[in-house]
Amino acid sequence: MLRDLLRPDLLLLAWGIAAAAFLLLWVRQRSTGDATPVDVAWSAGLGCAAVLHASLVEAPAGRRLLVAGLAGAWSLRLTLHLVRDRLGRGEDGRYRRLREEKGEGAQAWFLVFFQAQALLVALLSVPYLAALTNPRRDLGPADAAGAALVLAAVAGEWAADRRLAAFRADPANRGRTCRSGLWALSRHPNYFFQWLGWCAWPLLALGSPAAWAAAAAPALMLLLILRVTGIPPAEARALATRGEDYRAYQRTVPAFFPWFPRRSEP
Numbered sequence: 001m002l003r004d005l006l007r008p009d010l011l012l013l014a015w016g017i018a019a020a021a022f023l024l025l026w027v028r029q030r031s032t033g034d035a036t037p038v039d040v041a042w043s044a045g046l047g048c049a050a051v052l053h054a055s056l057v058e059a060p061a062g063r064r065l066l067v068a069g070l071a072g073a074w075s076l077r078l079t080l081h082l083v084r085d086r087l088g089r090g091e092d093g094r095y096r097r098l099r100e101e102k103g104e105g106a107q108a109w110f111l112v113f114f115q116a117q118a119l120l121v122a123l124l125s126v127p128y129l130a131a132l133t134n135p136r137r138d139l140g141p142a143d144a145a146g147a148a149l150v151l152a153a154v155a156g157e158w159a160a161d162r163r164l165a166a167f168r169a170d171p172a173n174r175g176r177t178c179r180s181g182l183w184a185l186s187r188h189p190n191y192f193f194q195w196l197g198w199c200a201w202p203l204l205a206l207g208s209p210a211a212w213a214a215a216a217a218p219a220l221m222l223l224l225i226l227r228v229t230g231i232p233p234a235e236a237r238a239l240a241t242r243g244e245d246y247r248a249y250q251r252t253v254p255a256f257f258p259w260f261p262r263r264s265e266p
Helices: 002-006 008-032 037-056 061-086 093-124 126-132 141-169 189-198 211-228 231-252
Strands: none
Touching: 002 126, 008 037, 008 093, 008 126, 037 061, 037 093, 037 126, 061 126, 061 141, 093 126, 093 211, 093 231, 126 211, 141 189, 189 211, 211 231
């Protein structure tokens, strides 16, 4: 029964499509020397996976629309933001630094990395399947709470990104760290709200025998953000470019979970 709920056939289909798309992106970066589009493809891929699952799973129309709509709204907002913020500006500093560090092995490393992103798209689409295969026919309070949490997370990400973009647009702020709005409460409010959105999927899957799979998604995202691809490289890049100004920011503002900043540096 659990096998039917998690639909390995659909997961393999999503993985295969993503793997092919990311392979093409890898080929493209070989000629352009720019791996930045992989970030855009990752966010777009998750929305596409949700729509794919919602189209192929036999579920009530309301539940299919809810899953596709919520995942699609989150994916579309982040994808458009990344297109505006990162494309056409040269290779992102993270990838440029990795390209230099890996030297002759850079292309092999990027191939593995791109395919890891494709696998992650498939794995992170499991919560969508758990919500779609929820045995409850009608939408209920847990679905409403999950939808509200996703929308709040999207709004928080949008507010954080908008404030940071406005700050960076002012030439007077060059070399300085944004400390206004949500950035006064967390050094990475965009990551926090991204993670918060994943916390909605256990609610949307509540009542499904596969709800545990939806609960694993926020745990995985928290690990990636705190220890792997999120905060560590972002902090390293900020320290390299803003030095003591960012160190002062680190001493007064929490890294992830929003909270009031310390009044003075220790």
